[in-house]
Amino acid sequence: MTRVAGAAVALALVVTPPVAATPDRPVRVTVSEGTNLAVTASATHLVVDLQGELFSLPRDGGRATSLGHDLDPFWPAFSPDGTRLAVQSFADGMFHLRTLAPDGGDVRQVTSGEHDDQHPAWSPDGTRIAFTSDRAGTEDIWSVDVRSGALTRVTTAASRESQPTWSPDGRSIAYVRDNAVESIDLTTSAVTTVVPAGAGFVGAPSWSPDGRRIAFVRSNRLFVAESGAVRQVGELTDVFPFPARWWSADEVVYGANGRIRVSDVRDGATRVVPFTATFTLQRDRYARKRPDFDSRRPRPVRGIVGPVLSPDGRTVVFKALNDLWSLPVGGTPRRLTHDSFYETDPAWSRDGRLAYASDKAGTQDLYVGERRVTSLPGAEVAPAWSPDGTALAYQDENHQTFTLDLASGAVRRVLGPQNAPGRPSWSADGRTLALTVSVAERNQILLVDVASGATRTVEPAPYASISTRGDDGPVWSPDGRSLAFSMHGTLWVLPVDQSGAPTGPARRVTHEASDAPSWSADSKWLLYLNNGRLKMTTVDGAVREVPVGLTFTRAQPSDRTVIHAGRLWDGRDPEPRTDVDIVVVGNRIQRIEPHRPDRPRDARYVDASGLTVTPGLIDLHVHQEMRSRFVGDRQGRLLLSYGITTTRSTGDPAYRALEDRESLDAGARTGPRFFMTGEMLEGSRVGWEFARPVRDERQLELELTRVRELDYDLVKTYERFRVDWQARVTGRAHRLGVPTTSHYLHPAVAHGVDGKEHVAAPSKWGFGFARERSAGGVYEDVRKLAAHLPITTTLFSSGSLLADDPGMVTDPRVRTLYTGQEQRALNAKLLCAQGRGPCGFLDGTAEQARRDVEVVKRLREAGGVVLAGTDAPLDSTALSLHLNLRALVEYGLTPFEALRAATLDNARHLGVASDLGSVEEGKLADLVVVGGDPSRDVAALADVRMVVRNGVLSTVDELLEPYR
Structure with missing residues (x-):
């Protein structure tokens, strides 16, 4: 449930208060x-x-x-x-x-x-x-x-x-x-x-x-x-x-x-x-941020995505809470859409028409008002109006850029696949598109001649990067004289001629964390986001805030449900209990008791007497927003249909991730509960679109304001982030109660970092080398250090187990909720596993999976904690978690150990074991109902019949129904 607060009501950002981070005595x-x-x-x-x-x-x-x-x-x-x-x-x-x-x-x-x-x-x-x-x-x-x-x-x-x-x-x-x-x-x-x-x-x-x-x-x-x-x-x-x-x-x-x-x-x-x-x-003792799972108090909306200023400068349209909103400057926001579909990327024409992308017809298509203007296979997103309003530029899920003639419907490709490019923007004369692309590990401006497809690259500043390849520009001013973008964490304006060639150096126009610029039609004002607040600035730096006044309340069910479980694996004991009733009131488990034959009259009764109930699964390593624009509403339904009731981001576009968390919390979107973070903090060179290059100490301080004011659940530092900065970020995050993670074992573990991603991770030395693993596996240094730093699995090699269960590829959940592109990628992974086709860069063999799990076993034997995570969608969304668990069991762990790695162990690492990770009285009702007995055969875990997330029960058929 959501509600709109009046614009006159002042709402302070709700952030976690600082807490003390106390260094323990040094561990030697x-x-x-x-x-x-x-x-x-x-x-x-x-x-x-x-x-x-x-x-x-x-x-x-x-x-x-x-x-x-x-x-x-x-x-x-x-x-x-x-x-x-x-x-x-x-x-x-x-x-x-x-x-x-x-x-x-x-x-x-x-x-x-x-x-x-x-x-x-x-x-x-x-x-x-x-x-x-x-x-x-x-x-x-x-x-x-x-x-x-x-x-x-x-x-x-x-x-x-x-x-x-x-x-x-x-x-x-x-x-x-x-x-x-x-x-x-x-x-x-x-x-x-x-x-x-x-x-x-x-x-x-x-x-x-x-x-x-x-x-x-x-x-x-x-x-x-x-x-x-x-x-x-x-x-x-x-x-x-x-x-x-x-x-x-x-x-x-x-x-x-x-x-x-x-x-x-x-x-x-x-x-x-x-x-x-x-x-x-040096290992810190600090009080973890405590998520509020039960409060019904209104919360200010900060997850504002893709805000765009109308040509007359009087109205802002943006995405929040799974809908598009219209906000008169100084007024009250009004919903433009009110449905469960996934709308994104609003764009104004100069004459005041609105284009956007939506999956309400099944896949992401472009709309102008209520008119659907594309119906191609796959996804079309990121519309941008030509100056004369006759055409849209847009991008597809293969990261190609096209133009669409609105009168004839003719589509023409103007730019081939790029590495996750930013949104396109038109020059004033309609001859050139500008967008951000990755060149030599920096986010550069690409200028594309619309007629010929010829390209030129422009540096925003010497050796500099635009902040992200998403909504951070470049955005061409309507008068054609400037490109605006976020760089070094703030807004800059680059003077250019009509072709986009710079006519002088870029000039900074804001001094606070600034993202997502858009222009007024007179090229006087720039709208931007500052840590969840909308603001406007002139190119001379005169800033004013645009109050949003939008709040949401956490969705909470009020009904009572009794689930009769034939078996209950509760997440704590190796052996399941049998023939019990799980009584759920609201969003929590009230009682677990021996089954009563008389059905309750005041509750929904679920007969799972021939099935097994387990805790909801937790995927601790996802990049949930990496493909969210392309897969839309399907993503959350897919995850739930495979029993995944909680995910944690390890790097995502900050505002898209926050909007996702708020939409899920408000019940405006279907999917698992989500622990979010923003872009991975990276050094001066950057590869992934969900990483943010940090250039200097000043910018580092700006990034820490994002962590605090956007209320991150995690901070991830990436491959080329300086180790002294990593130590500083860890200390600052811990004072907010927020954990940190990276790809490094040491010196990260010496700086108090809370976790390491991947058993063997890509690093600043490249994919071919890791300090944490060699051809012989791991030795005493890694085993002993890893005892102080939990590690996520991300076993890409577990895809080799598809050869043992090819039916996973044709499962109705895959056929219904995977996009065509995702199905093709999964089919290719199956052929690789069967030795009947080429293998992708991240695919692995059964022998590699055996060696990977051998490392897991050795780390566990030394006292280390290994947690289940997948890196989805870089690995197959939802399926990869089950394949990770199957590989763990196939090559040496017990089903109990594997199941714990995706439930209670993960909840402990998230700091929420008092609420999640096991089926116990008083805990949140996040449950999975499956056929078979996963405590004996972990493959049975994929046979999901029903899932309960925050007390709300859905059958698999109900999750799939909108897309059948």
């Missing part, structure tokens, strides 16, 4: 094994990069001394005389080379700029460092004079060249290119092949002191090349992907199979250099 963790450790050697000492922390130890081993982890180091290398260490450091948010003394002091930065400089290798005389850099647009080998900082480009090939090693005579540099090792003569630039390309990964070459041999790693084994011949050194099968360091012409020291190893390259004889290293972890 001592280990004698390392996962993907890197080692470098001087005449007297070894330095090891262990989980992003440098440790020094005597050459023969022993107790290691920490050099600290503030540098966020990688690829350590001793200088030839042993007086300096070089590392690639991410301390300032880009990979740069730094050198330091062997004791960790006297840190000096060697390279700088908006480029990544990696893989340092000293010249034999110690005056220069060779390295990999993308400063010329491609990854090449460069060298830098350590004293002067003078740079020299060494290689210029179009393909990627990386991981250099200097020959002992200083005349050439070897490096990796196209799965081979090449060498370039520094005088003549002649290139020769040292190690031919072969099967498997090749990397980390290192030249021997006498120049006779090159050691390298291929497919997790150590090899040497000598006189044209290649042979394996030793028998270790988990050699870590860093250069073996030469102790002499015949011996190398390196990391492999969890230990520091020394091998004789002549006969492969190998010994262990023993060590112990101690990590110091």
Whole structure:
């Protein structure tokens, strides 16, 4: 139920009050094994990069001394005389080379700029460092004079060249290119092949002191090349992907199979250099934010999506509470739609007509007023009016951009698929479209000639990104002279000519968190969102607020339901109870008692005597808004139909996520309860559309205002977010009672971060490397550290189990609620699992699933907590949670352990175990009614017959009915 409050009523944003975050006494963790450790050697000492922390130890081993982890180091290398260490450091948010003394002091930065400089290798005389850099647009080998900082480009090939090693005579540099090792003569630039390309990964070459041999790693084994011949050194099968360091012409020291190893390259004889290293972890004790599941008090609406200002500047249209609203500036909001369908992306024409997208005909189509103007297969969204009002530009679910002639209905593609582009905007003359696209890991402005499709890219500012590729612009001013967009968290205006070419630098026009700009027709005013408030500004910075005055109340049922369960797995005990009645009053479980044969007269009676009741399932890792515009109302119904009654976002467009949470809480949308967050906080480079690049300290403070005022349930920091900022964000979030998560185990666990996403996560070092897992699985360092940091599963490899149950692909829920594109992707996943078709980038084999679950088992045995999450819709929505659980059981966990990972364990991690995660008296009525007995056969969990969410019972047929 929702209601509109009068515009004159002042409503303060309801935010969680700050609470104390108290550091516990430091936790110390001592280990004698390392996962993907890197080692470098001087005449007297070894330095090891262990989980992003440098440790020094005597050459023969022993107790290691920490050099600290503030540098966020990688690829350590001793200088030839042993007086300096070089590392690639991410301390300032880009990979740069730094050198330091062997004791960790006297840190000096060697390279700088908006480029990544990696893989340092000293010249034999110690005056220069060779390295990999993308400063010329491609990854090449460069060298830098350590004293002067003078740079020299060494290689210029179009393909990627990386991981250099200097020959002992200083005349050439070897490096990796196209799965081979090449060498370039520094005088003549002649290139020769040292190690031919072969099967498997090749990397980390290192030249021997006498120049006779090159050691390298291929497919997790150590090899040497000598006189044209290649042979394996030793028998270790988990050699870590860093250069073996030469102790002499015949011996190398390196990391492999969890230990520091020394091998004789002549006969492969190998010994262990023993060590112990101690990590110091700071773990916060803080009071978690307590969701209010029961209050009926009015709450201010802050989830405002896609607000657009009318041409006359007098009216704002926006999406909230699952409908479109019209708000006269200074007046009271009025619903334009009042239904359960999913409307989005309103757009004004210059003559005052309104276009938007809606799935009320079954899939997302475009409407002008009540007139449906597209009826194509799939989804059409993001309409934008041409200046003369005769055409709409729009986008489809494949991220292509089209124009639609409204008179004839003719559709023409003007731009092919992009990586989740922003909404299009027309130039004043109607000849050009502007939109945000991803270019070189930055959100740039793309200008598209409507007639020819020719494109040009414009930087919003040097090396800068538009905040998101969503509703944050660029938006062309009606007079054609400016593009407005959000950048660095605030609004900026870029002066342009009629073609979109900049005529000067961008100028900032707001100084507070600002999103979703739109212009008045006279190009004087910009409407924008500031942390859930609507405001208007002139380009000169005169700001005024536009009160919304819209509230909602949490939907609560008032009826009484009695469910007669043949079996009840309550989420706590391994064995189910039998023949019980579950009495639900309102949204909570009042009693659980032995079945009474007489049916109650004052309650709805549900006969589940031949079925099993379980707690509602919790998917702890979703990106729920990633495809919400395209799938609309289907998404929530699909999740519920598979028994998923709670989801948690780990990164989504903030306002879409908040609108979703408020709509679900208000009962205006069908779906699970939703714990939301905004965009993942990212560094200066950004990949995903649901990540927000953070450029500097000032912007970081703005992002923290979003966390507080939009009432996030979680803060996620992403791959290229600085570790010192991660520590700061964690402390600030904890004071709000909000947990944090990331893709990193350490130093995140040392900074108080609350969780880690994925068993092995993509990181700033790429998909091919993780500190938390190697070819041999996990070693003692990961096992012991993970005991202090819960990890979500996201087992993409579990899709291989589709081969055992291909009927999942043709299930009526899939046929009805999956879009055509999603069904095609699922069919392709099945063919991959059956070995009858190609596999996608994220697909995995049964053997990979077995290895993934082996890691889960080892983490659990060490005291770690592994929680069920899927990364949907990157993995198949709803089905992937069931496949995750099946894989856990197939490869070693008990059904009880797997079920707990998706119920009570997840509720505990969310901080809501007193309300969710198990079927107990007093808890919220989130229940699933299934055939079979999941406590014996976890596959039975997918046989959902009914689902109860917040006390409201729905059958699967009822959830599917609108789309049959």
